[in-house]
Amino acid sequence: MSIQPLLEVEGLSLAAKPGGKILVDTISFTLNKGETLGLVGESGSGKSLTLRAVLGLLPRGVEKVGGAIQSGASSAMVFQDPRGALDPLCPVVKQLTEVVYYRQKLSRKASRAAALELLDRLGLPDSLKHTDRYPSQLSGGQCQRVVIAMALACKPGILLCDEPTTALDVTVQRQIIETISALQKELGFAMVFVTHNLAIAAAMCSKLCVMKEGRIVEQGEARALLQNPQDPYTQMLMNSVLPVPELEGSV
Numbered sequence: 001m002s003i004q005p006l007l008e009v010e011g012l013s014l015a016a017k018p019g020g021k022i023l024v025d026t027i028s029f030t031l032n033k034g035e036t037l038g039l040v041g042e043s044g045s046g047k048s049l050t051l052r053a054v055l056g057l058l059p060r061g062v063e064k065v066g067g068a069i070q071s072g073a074s075s076a077m078v079f080q081d082p083r084g085a086l087d088p089l090c091p092v093v094k095q096l097t098e099v100v101y102y103r104q105k106l107s108r109k110a111s112r113a114a115a116l117e118l119l120d121r122l123g124l125p126d127s128l129k130h131t132d133r134y135p136s137q138l139s140g141g142q143c144q145r146v147v148i149a150m151a152l153a154c155k156p157g158i159l160l161c162d163e164p165t166t167a168l169d170v171t172v173q174r175q176i177i178e179t180i181s182a183l184q185k186e187l188g189f190a191m192v193f194v195t196h197n198l199a200i201a202a203a204m205c206s207k208l209c210v211m212k213e214g215r216i217v218e219q220g221e222a223r224a225l226l227q228n229p230q231d232p233y234t235q236m237l238m239n240s241v242l243p244v245p246e247l248e249g250s251v
């Protein structure tokens with residue numbers, strides 16, 4: 001008996017309006033429960049638009065012109081720019097409390113308690129939780145933790161991550177990746193993870209789709225695909241990663 005995928009994207013095409021320039025061209029992939037699918041590829045290849053189509057929130061000026069998206073679970077998104085994803089004029093605890101209130105249908109008091117518990121789970125310091133701080137008073141990594149908490153407050157079956165570490169410095173990148181992985185193990189959501197970083201893709205993803213100019217040029221099991229890329233574009237992407245030079249006299 002075959003298992004029904006959690007998410008099935010079949011022949012999805014997206015176009016700019018008006019004019020109809022095709023931006024995402026008949027792409028298909030599936031995502032199973034607990035799996036992480038990576039979308040990799042150059043800037044402008046259609047990764048973010050694909051995520052937004054899955055979320056059901058295409059930007060103004062883009063429309064679905066073909067294909068189907070079938071999802072057996074709710075989705076929530078972690079955006080690339082955490083500061084931009086937060087309201088600068090609203091304290092972070094209040095913002096998160098609002099999401100919990102509307103999505104989990106709890107009382108105001110219980111929503112605030114649940115919001116504080118979520119921030120705790122995301123490893124945010126008590127000072128942030130008790131003094132109603134604004135996003136501008138948080139570091140980039142702390143803002144991203146708040147944005148992840150907001151996505152998790154929606155209790156998603158599928159977490160859509162749009163380059164969640166690109167705007168952060170490398171040490172914080174690693175912490176955020178580890179936090180997302182640990183939460184996935186604990187909560188069991190599936191993920192679609194957009195990244196430019198092939199090392200992150202290899203570490204996070206069980207399956208990969210390589211995108212170029214709106215099309216998927218290659219897809220498959222992540223490790224096998226990265227070890228033995230078949231498409232010339234995937235090979236070029238692999239070759240464009242700078243090797244770490246061997247340091248003279250290093251131990």
Ligand SMILES: Nc1ncnc2c1ncn2[C@@H]1O[C@H](COP(=O)(O)OP(=O)(O)OP(=O)(O)O)[C@@H](O)[C@H]1O
Pocket residue numbers: 016017023041042043044045046047048049050059060061062
């Ligand atoms: N609102 C919009 N209206 C018209 N065209 C758009 C819109 N948003 C994106 N596009 C175009 O769609 C194409 C795919 O964009 P998308 O943001 O999905 O790329 P991407 O692969 O996520 O790039 P990056 O890695 O730089 O985020 C690009 O050519 C982009 O210019």
